[in-house]
Every structure is written in structure tokens, then in C-alpha cells.
Amino acid sequence: MDPVIIVGAGPVGLTLALALARQEVPSVVLDEGPGKDEPRLARTVVLREDTAALMERLTGTSLAGVGVHWAGWRSMRRKQVTHEIGFDDADPAPLHLAQHVLTDALRTALAGERLVRIAVDSRLDGVEQETSGVTAHTRGPKGTWWRGSYLVGCDGPRSTVRKLLDIRFPGRTAVERHAVAALRTELPWADEALLHRTPPWRTSGPSAGEITGRPLPEDVWRLDWLLPPGKDLVTPELLVARIRETLAGWSGGTAPAYELLDTGVHTVHHRLARRWRAGRVFLAGDAAHLLGAFGTQGLDEGLRDADNLAWKLALAWHHGPHEALLDSYQTERRAVVAARLRAADQILPTLRGGPGIRAYVPGAARGHDALLTDGHLGRGLLGAPGTYAASPLAPRHLEAEVPVETPPGSPVTDVRVTAEDGAFVQLRDRLGRGALLVLLIAPGTGVWERRHWVGAGIMPRLAAAVTALPSPAELLVAESYPGAAAHTVLLIRPDGHLVTALSGVRPADLYAAAEAAVGGAVETGAETGTEAAAGAK
Numbered sequence: 001m002d003p004v005i006i007v008g009a010g011p012v013g014l015t016l017a018l019a020l021a022r023q024e025v026p027s028v029v030l031d032e033g034p035g036k037d038e039p040r041l042a043r044t045v046v047l048r049e050d051t052a053a054l055m056e057r058l059t060g061t062s063l064a065g066v067g068v069h070w071a072g073w074r075s076m077r078r079k080q081v082t083h084e085i086g087f088d089d090a091d092p093a094p095l096h097l098a099q100h101v102l103t104d105a106l107r108t109a110l111a112g113e114r115l116v117r118i119a120v121d122s123r124l125d126g127v128e129q130e131t132s133g134v135t136a137h138t139r140g141p142k143g144t145w146w147r148g149s150y151l152v153g154c155d156g157p158r159s160t161v162r163k164l165l166d167i168r169f170p171g172r173t174a175v176e177r178h179a180v181a182a183l184r185t186e187l188p189w190a191d192e193a194l195l196h197r198t199p200p201w202r203t204s205g206p207s208a209g210e211i212t213g214r215p216l217p218e219d220v221w222r223l224d225w226l227l228p229p230g231k232d233l234v235t236p237e238l239l240v241a242r243i244r245e246t247l248a249g250w251s252g253g254t255a256p257a258y259e260l261l262d263t264g265v266h267t268v269h270h271r272l273a274r275r276w277r278a279g280r281v282f283l284a285g286d287a288a289h290l291l292g293a294f295g296t297q298g299l300d301e302g303l304r305d306a307d308n309l310a311w312k313l314a315l316a317w318h319h320g321p322h323e324a325l326l327d328s329y330q331t332e333r334r335a336v337v338a339a340r341l342r343a344a345d346q347i348l349p350t351l352r353g354g355p356g357i358r359a360y361v362p363g364a365a366r367g368h369d370a371l372l373t374d375g376h377l378g379r380g381l382l383g384a385p386g387t388y389a390a391s392p393l394a395p396r397h398l399e400a401e402v403p404v405e406t407p408p409g410s411p412v413t414d415v416r417v418t419a420e421d422g423a424f425v426q427l428r429d430r431l432g433r434g435a436l437l438v439l440l441i442a443p444g445t446g447v448w449e450r451r452h453w454v455g456a457g458i459m460p461r462l463a464a465a466v467t468a469l470p471s472p473a474e475l476l477v478a479e480s481y482p483g484a485a486a487h488t489v490l491l492i493r494p495d496g497h498l499v500t501a502l503s504g505v506r507p508a509d510l511y512a513a514a515e516a517a518v519g520g521a522v523e524t525g526a527e528t529g530t531e532a533a534a535g536a537k
Contacts, residue, residue: 003027003117004313005136005148007124007161009035011045011099012285012302013154014106018058019310021115023434025317028117028146030138032155035107035120037100041182042262044214044222045099045299048378048385049092050411050496053428054307055102059109066105067097068215071191073377075369078200082369085377094378096193096214096222099299119144124160127151127281134280150313152282154306157269159287165278171271171341175293175348177227178266179234181243184220185258187250191215195295195372201249211246212295212376220261227265234265268292270341276330284309289337293344294351295376296383301340304385305333307432311494314434315471315518325519328393336386343381347371385411388497395499395516400506404490405483406498412490417476418445427476428496436473436499436514437492438466441484445477458487458505465507469514493517 004020006013009031017027047055056063070093075083087093110116122144126137136146153161162169194213202209210226225242227234240260247255271290276283285302292298309329316322351368374380388394389409406412414428417439430437440462466475481490484501491499491513499517502509 001317002133002147002149003115004317005030005134005146005151007136007151007153008155008159008285008287009033009118010154010156010285011102011106011299012306013152014103014110015055015058015303016152016154016284016306016310017116017118018106018109018113019306019432020314021110021113022058022432023311023314023318024115025314026115026117028119028148029110030122030124030136030146031118031120032123033120035118037103039098039100040262040264041098041216041220042180042222042264043099044096044182044216045102046214046295046297046376046378047095047097047300047303048297049094050385050414050428051300051303052095053414054303054432055105057428057432059105061105061109063095063097063102063105066101066217067095068191068217069093069095070193070215072189073193073373074189074195075373076194076196076199077369078198083373085373096216098216119146124155124164127161127164129279129281149317150280150282152284152309152313153287154285154302156286157271157290159283161281162273162283162287165275165281167278167283168274169271170274171269171290172345173269174229174231174267175270175344176268177229178224178268179227179239179242180225180264180266181223181239181260182216182220182262183223183243183258183260184218185247185256186219187213187221187247187256189213193376195369195376196250197369197372199246199249201245213250224266236263239263270344272334272338272341276334277327282309282329288334289341291337291341291344293348293375294372294382296340296344297378300378301337304336307495308333311432311434318434322519324392328391328519332388332391332393335390336388339386340382347382387411393493393499393517393519395513398500398502398506398509398513400502400504400509402485402488402501402503403483404481404488404498404501406501408498408500410498411496412492412498413482415478415481417478420475427478427492430474430476431492431496432494433474434472434494436469436471436494436517437476437490438462438469438473438510439476439478439481439490439492441479441481441486441488441490442477443479443486445479461507462489462505465505465510468507469511471514471518473514491517 003026006029073085122138125139128135134151196211199209212224214222269290273288284305312325375382387409489502500513
């Protein structure tokens with residue numbers, strides 16, 4: 001079967017290529033550039049803990065050495081600290097790193113990947129579809145036709161794929177603008193990120209101050225200053241003045257020495273493509289959505305697009321067209337991003353409405369600080385990862401369904417599990433392999449050798465039920481899971497979202513949930529339908 005064509009070699013496109021390769025699906029990445037990103041320390045990304053784990057799982061490397069897990073977060077207003085957060089294992093910190101560093105890690109992982117071909121200096125100028133596949137044309141001295149099974153546009157805000165498909169991209173332009181500087185210096189808050197609103201040294205103007213400071217490795221900081229509405233130029237003189245007054249203000253009146261490494265202006269747009277799928281062509285990342293006001297991270301959502309789409313494309317690639325499953329990509333991901341954009345647009349007038357509103361609403365400033373913190377840290381209304389509770393892949397009317405701490409459709413908690421070979425691994429290590437995960441909660445199994453319990457109690461019945469499922473699945477066992485009683489059985493999607501939790505071994509319910517989770521039955525060579533469920537009883 002033809003490979004998947006991926007247009008765009010940014011983090012989203014490269015992530016999708018690696019995720020497909022891990023599921024034995026070949027791809028061709030069309031990179032319009034030379035195959036290497038320009039280092040830019042003023043262009044950074046913040047990844048939530050589970051997205052950072054996805055990147056480390058795909059690249060096979062730890063990103064902690066090239067990024068910073070913040071030690072804490074503080075919010076300040078004028079001269080006062082209004083909120084402080086310390087991170088630990090129970091409340092993990094996000095990961096902050098330069099975007100080119102992340103891209104380099106992905107490219108390094110792809111360099112030895114036999115299933116991925118990266119075609120540099122390949123600019124797309126045509127796409128044609130038919131029932132059996134898709135054809136893409138790249139222009140240049142060696143214009144080439146590429147044949148693929150599917151095509152995914154990961155080619156950024158000005159997506160050629162989106163334009164060729166005539167998909168509208170409505171939204172708002174320049175929702176926020178920030179002056180950005182990356183510099184090497186020493187600040188009073190080592191390894192702590194900071195949001196400072198209305199600093200005392202700035203007393204005029206509609207945004208008399210909102211400054212974000214986020215540490216990077218080797219004493220480097222990214223500083224962002226919210227700019228007033230309009231298109232006023234950010235001159236070098238203006239930026240240097242901002243740097244000096246900010247460093248002096250934070251350091252008690254005397255600015256410490258600093259080395260200016262990079263600068264830029266970050267403009268936030270809010271846009272959402274009308275469609276994310278057109279036949280065999282899909283959109284992902286900035287080609288499908290733009291967001292980022294209040295510190296929310298658009299790339300994090302783009303990486304989630306790739307994670308959501310990869311296992312669905314892999315299943316369709318290996319087992320034939322699966323329209324309901326492929327349609328669910330747009331339904332799930334577009335709904336999540338649309339909800340975040342709506343929340344931001346509703347909150348924007350309140351947070352950016354000037355001091356008048358704060359004067360009439362008691363405690364409003366503290367509430368605003370909390371909302372902005374949520375956006376920056378990937379929490380709450382503005383920042384929390386989305387759920388797929390209303391997904392078309394959600395099973396209906398399961399008699400044995402029981403609640404656990406993770407609601408259906410939400411990302412599962414990472415716990416230690418026993419794999420089928422008896423090895424102890426983290427649950428996240430088993431994601432992204434194209435198989436559903438069936439997790440049995442069995443207290444006490446961790447202290448016994450696997451051979452003592454694998455054939456005892458309910459395990460044989462559960463193993464038979466898993467073998468009979470309509471899609472490939474892996475059986476795992478855990479000592480505990482938040483909110484789950486003993487013998488609870490969790491069904492988990494390949495992208496780590498919970499399908500359902502069942503009370504005990506219920507083959508019929510487990511089969512129905514697995515069938516719903518993949519959009520219908522998949523040919524795997526096993527028994528099917530009622531016969532399979534009955535055989536496991």
C-alpha cells in the first residue's frame with residue numbers, strides 16, 4: 001500500500017511521521033526547506049507533562065537536558081506576589097524548550113527510521129484525489145509526482161494544502177501581540193517561571209504591563225511583554241529599554257548584566273478551519289487551528305492532533321478504509337480546539353478590559369491571575385487538555401460500566417503496569433503502538449511472579465476476552481489506579497484516552513466498547529461479533 005504523504009516538516013509533521021512509523025506505516029514528508037531549522041531562542045514551546053512524555057517516547061531521548069521543567073511558578077501584581085506554585089511528582093511541571101531543539105530531536109530520531117523518507121526542497125503545488133489514494137505534485141527544477149494512501153497537511157498557518165482544498169479558515173487576527181527577547185542573565189527566581197502584571201515601574205498605557213519570564217537551560221530566559229493594541233513598530237531601542245527597566249525592577253533597582261541572544265514579535269491569531277478532513281486529505285496543527293492568547297500553547301494542541309490521527313490512519317492503512325474512525329479525528333480534535341477558542345474569546349474582554357472592571361469586581365485581579373496561570377501551565381478553563389466525552393467513538397449503554405477518577409474520554413493517569421512478558425513498565429510506555437490497552441486492576445500482583453497469577457482467578461477469562469476483541473489489544477495488569485476498585489477493567493485507546501471502566505470481566509461489554517472505540521469491527525483474523533464474545537464467557 002502507498003505511504004502516507006505528510007506536507008510540512010515542523011514538529012507536528014515530524015511527530016506524525018514518527019508515530020506512524022512506530023505502527024509500521026510508511027510515510028513521505030515533503031519539506032519545502034533545506035532540512036534544518038534556524039536556531040531561534042526567542043521561539044520556544046511549552047509542553048504539558050503528557051505531551052512531553054509523548055515526545056520522549058517517540059524520540060527515544062530525554063528532553064529534560066535540552067529544556068527546563070520549571071521548579072515553580074509565581075504570579076505578581078505591582079509589588080506583591082499573588083500566587084505561588086511548587087511542582088513535584090504529584091503536580092508535574094510543564095517542559096519549556098526552544099522549538100528548534102524539539103525539531104532537531106525529532107529529525108535525529110527520523111534519521112534512522114526506515115519507514116520515513118524526508119524530501120527536502122519540495123514545495124507542494126497540487127493535490128489530486130481518487131477512490132484508491134491521493135497524488136501530490138511538488139514544484140521546482142525536479143518537479144515530482146508523489147503517490148500516497150492519505151495526505152496530511154501540517155504546513156502551518158498559510159497551509160497550501162488547506163488552500164488547494166478551498167477550506168475556509170475564519171477567525172480573528174492579532175488577538176494579542178508580544179515583544180519577545182531571549183537573554184542570558186541571572187534573575188532572583190532560578191528555574192521559576194513568572195507572570196508579572198502591572199509592574200510598579202510602568203504606570204501608563206492600556207497594557208501598562210504584563211510580563212512573562214520563562215527560564216531555559218544555561219541561564220537563558222525568554223521574556224515577553226504584552227503590547228498595546230495596534231501595529232506600532234517594536235524598535236530595537238524600545239526593546240532594550242523594556243529589558244533594562246524590567247531587569248532593574250526585578251533586581252531591586254540595578255539591572256544585572258545580560259547578553260541579548262534573540263528578539264522577535266509574537267502575534268497571536270485565533271483561527272479554526274471549517275473542515276479538517278476532505279476525503280483522503282487531513283489538516284493538523286497550525287494548518288487546522290491557531291490559538292495562543294493568555295499563554296496557551298498552540299503547538300501542544302498540534303502534537304495532540306498528530307497523536308489522535310496517527311493510530312486512526314494506521315488502523316485504516318493496515319485493515320482497509322474505516323470511515324467512521326477517520327471522521328472521528330475532525331469531530332474530536334476540532335471540538336476540543338473550538339472550546340478553547342470560545343473560552344479565550346469570552347474571557348478576553350474581562351482580562352484585557354482595563355482597570356475599570358477590576359475596580360468594580362471584588363477579587364477580580366486575583367481571579368484574573370488564576371486564569372492566566374491556567375493558560376500558561378496547561379490547566380483549568382484556558383489550558384487543560386481536552387476530553388473526548390462526546391466522541392462518536394464512545395460506547396453506549398454498558399451495563400457493567402463503573403466510574404473511576406478518570407472520566408471517559410479523558411487522558412489516563414500514568415501508573416506502573418505489568419506487561420504481557422512480565423516486565424514492569426509505565427502505562428504511557430505502551431501507548432502509540434496501534435493496539436487498544438486492557439488494564440486489569442489486581443492488588444497484590446506486583447509482589448508475586450507473573451507465573452503465579454497469570455493462570456489464576458479471572459485472568460484466563462480476561463485473556464480470552466482480550467484475544468476475541470475486534471481490534472488488536474494488549475492486556476496489562478496494575479496494582480492500583482486512582483478511583484478504581486479491585487478487578488476493575490479499563491479499556492484505553494492507543495492515544496491514551498479512557499474508553500470505559502468495567503466492573504469485572506464482562507466480555508460482551510468489553511467487546512462492545514472496543515468495537516465502538518475503533519468505529520466498528522476490524523478484520524484481525526479472530527472470531528467476530530457475538531461468537532467471539534460468547535466464546536470468552
